[in-house]
Every structure is written in structure tokens, then in C-alpha cells.
Amino acid sequence: PAPAVPWTPREFEAAARARLAPEHYDYFAGGAGDEVTVRANEAAFGRLSLVPRVLRGAGRPRTDVTLPGGRAAMPVLVAPTAFHRLADPEGERATARAAAAAGTVMIVSMASTVAVGEVAAAAPEATLWFQLYVQPDMAFTETLVRRAEAAGCRALVVTVDSPARGLRDRERRHGFWDLPEGMACENLRDGGRVRPIVMSPEISWEHIDLLREMTTLPIILKGVAHPADARLALGHGVSGLLVSNHGGRQLDTVPAAVDLLPEIVAAVGGAVPVLMDGGVRRGTDVLKAMALGAGAVAVGRPVIWGLAADGERGVTRVLDLLRSEVEQALTLCGCASVHDLDPGMVRRSCR
Ligand code: FNR
Numbered sequence: 001p002a003p004a005v006p007w008t009p010r011e012f013e014a015a016a017r018a019r020l021a022p023e024h025y026d027y028f029a030g031g032a033g034d035e036v037t038v039r040a041n042e043a044a045f046g047r048l049s050l051v052p053r054v055l056r057g058a059g060r061p062r063t064d065v066t067l068p069g070g071r072a073a074m075p076v077l078v079a080p081t082a083f084h085r086l087a088d089p090e091g092e093r094a095t096a097r098a099a100a101a102a103g104t105v106m107i108v109s110m111a112s113t114v115a116v117g118e119v120a121a122a123a124p125e126a127t128l129w130f131q132l133y134v135q136p137d138m139a140f141t142e143t144l145v146r147r148a149e150a151a152g153c154r155a156l157v158v159t160v161d162s163p164a165r166g167l168r169d170r171e172r173r174h175g176f177w178d179l180p181e182g183m184a185c186e187n188l189r190d191g192g193r194v195r196p197i198v199m200s201p202e203i204s205w206e207h208i209d210l211l212r213e214m215t216t217l218p219i220i221l222k223g224v225a226h227p228a229d230a231r232l233a234l235g236h237g238v239s240g241l242l243v244s245n246h247g248g249r250q251l252d253t254v255p256a257a258v259d260l261l262p263e264i265v266a267a268v269g270g271a272v273p274v275l276m277d278g279g280v281r282r283g284t285d286v287l288k289a290m291a292l293g294a295g296a297v298a299v300g301r302p303v304i305w306g307l308a309a310d311g312e313r314g315v316t317r318v319l320d321l322l323r324s325e326v327e328q329a330l331t332l333c334g335c336a337s338v339h340d341l342d343p344g345m346v347r348r349s350c351r
Helices: 011-019 022-029 036-046 093-101 116-122 138-150 167-173 205-214 225-234 257-268 283-291 301-332
Strands: 046-050 063-066 070-072 076-078 105-108 127-132 157-159 221-222 238-243 274-277 298-299 346-348
Touching: 011 022, 011 127, 011 301, 022 105, 022 167, 022 301, 036 046, 036 238, 036 283, 046 283, 076 127, 076 301, 093 116, 093 127, 105 116, 116 127, 116 138, 116 283, 127 138, 127 283, 138 205, 157 205, 205 225, 221 225, 225 257, 238 257, 257 283, 283 298, 283 301
Parallel strands: 076 105, 076 298, 105 127, 127 157, 157 221, 221 238, 238 274, 274 298
Antiparallel strands: 046 346, 063 070
């Protein structure tokens, strides 16, 4: 049962589930295949321990971070997730206002149900980045990039873990293929029609090079999992990487995102910031990822649960909880800022 008042980011899930149609709850919660990776993302944080430092006189910690697409007041960004109007009538407008209030970045999904320009108009103070699936029709990809630029987005987050759609049994079981009447992927309007998103196995590094020539916006590749790809990315003009397994929704049995992080950080060698998402539910999770070298983390489902539970206010609450948890955990670790974290403060425990 849903608790009367959700007190933790995780508790918002029960409140959201009570309000969502079952097929929409399953769309948001579910993942690929046996959902091994969905479970692994959260479980991996549970196997990591934090070893605090003491007596450092660090004072009240700062939680802000500087990123390729600007500064954020907290190291927890809003990951790109599709279809926010399934969770709340205001959809991505509500999410953007909450992100602006928290002083953090919202990565607007290409599959948003409010056009990116309208998201920006609804939350002029928000720092927005735009998530892009490169479309094989590069002329249309350029249209999308121009829409993101016109909306004032400060970075492009190019999702590269989706040459095809993941195997989603929960969606198949419900027959959930389409948005309800009156909702659409508004960024994909092309004349009188709305294009479907093409997930194409033809996309390659050449497309990243074309994109690099197309825009001056920083490009962050999302979904790099293998250190060899992290090294390759450095030769293609990217400004950052976002280590992610898409919240376990693409290839099942990919390792937990936080377990992929150290090798990618080592491969990149400080050349560009490395962000991560997947399974972040507590301030202590944020510290673990950042101690292992992440420049920031992002949260997907917790934001959706806040939105479905209580609209803009719910997202504000989830982000506020995470920010204050990060601050408290930094204090308890003897850190004046996230820069005081280092890999020596994280241990792998068997549990
Ligand atoms: C996603 N994710 C995602 N990623 C992306 O690049 N474009 C998208 O449109 C979406 N859509 C989407 C919908 C839903 C319902 C979920 C749950 C996720 C993946 C997302 O950006 C992120 O990688 C994960 O959500 C992170 O894991 P957690 O925080 O949900 O555990």
C-alpha cells in the first residue's frame, strides 16, 4: 500500500502506482527481458559501502557542479524519459518547472509529449539539454537539432544504446504500443504528421561526426558501456559521456551502471566528464557514483514517480529530498563539496 506521505524517493513509486493505469505503470517501471539489469542497477549500490573521513572541519558542503552544458545546483540531473503526459496532464512542463526550482538540468527526451520549445517556454529558468536518437534521415535529425537549439537547449545528449528497441514483455502483455488519443511525440511533427522514432542499426560513428559538424552544442554520448567505446568517443569531439544501460530497458544482462563506471572513468582519463544513470535512489548512491569518478548522476524513474504521484510538486519534492540527502551525506563523509570524494572512500562489500 502507498504510504500516506512519501518520505523517500523510493516511496514515491507506491504513490505513483496507485494513481497510474497498470499499463502505464508497467511501461515506466519495466525493463528488458528478465529485468536482470533493472534489478542490478539498484542492487549494485547496495553492495558498495561508503567509508567516511572525520575531523576535516569541512563546514556545510556545497552541492553544485559544473558540466559541459552549464552549472547545476546539485549533482543529480533529470534523465531523459519519454511520455510525461501519461503521468500528469502538464507532462514535461511540470517536470521542467520542478527542475528549474531545484536548479538542476532537465534532459528533455526526444520522445517528450510536449514539444521542447513549449517545455522551454513553460520554464524559462530551466537549464535544458535535449536527448536525441540520431535518425537515419539526417535532414530530419538536423530539424530536431535546430528545434533543440531554438528552444535554448545547452547540450545534446545522444543516446547510442538503441540500435533497436529492447524486448519489453510487460508492454507486449498489455498491448501498449501507442500513446492514447490526444498525446503524441510532439518533437517529431513533420508537416501534418508525427513521425515514429526510428531506432536504426545503421547508426555509426560517422553519424556522430556529421552531428559534430551540424551544431556547436556540446555532445554527450549516453549509453556507452564498453571502455573501448569510451576511448573511441574521445576521437569524435564529444564533450562528455553518460554511462547508462538505459535503466535496464535495452539489452538485458548488461552490468549495473555503477559497476561499469570505474573502467570507463579509467579509459577516459579525465579527458571529458563522465556522468552516469541507473538505480540512483538515495543521496548515498550519488556519493558512491561520484567517489568512483562520475561528474554527476541522473535519475529517471524517481522523477516519473514524483510526477505521477503529485505533478510538479511531486517532482520538486523528489529532487529536494535527493539534494538534501546529498548534502547530509557529504557532511557525514567530511566533504566540503563533491570534489572531496575519492575512490578510496568506496568499498565493495559482499551482501
Ligand atoms: C527511459 N530512458 C530513456 N532514455 C533516453 O535516452 N530516451 C528516452 O526517451 C528514454 N525514455 C525512458 C522512459 C522511461 C519510462 C524510463 C524509465 C527510462 C532511460 C533513462 O534516460 C535513464 O537511462 C534511466 O531511466 C536511468 O535509470 P533509473 O534512474 O530509472 O533507474
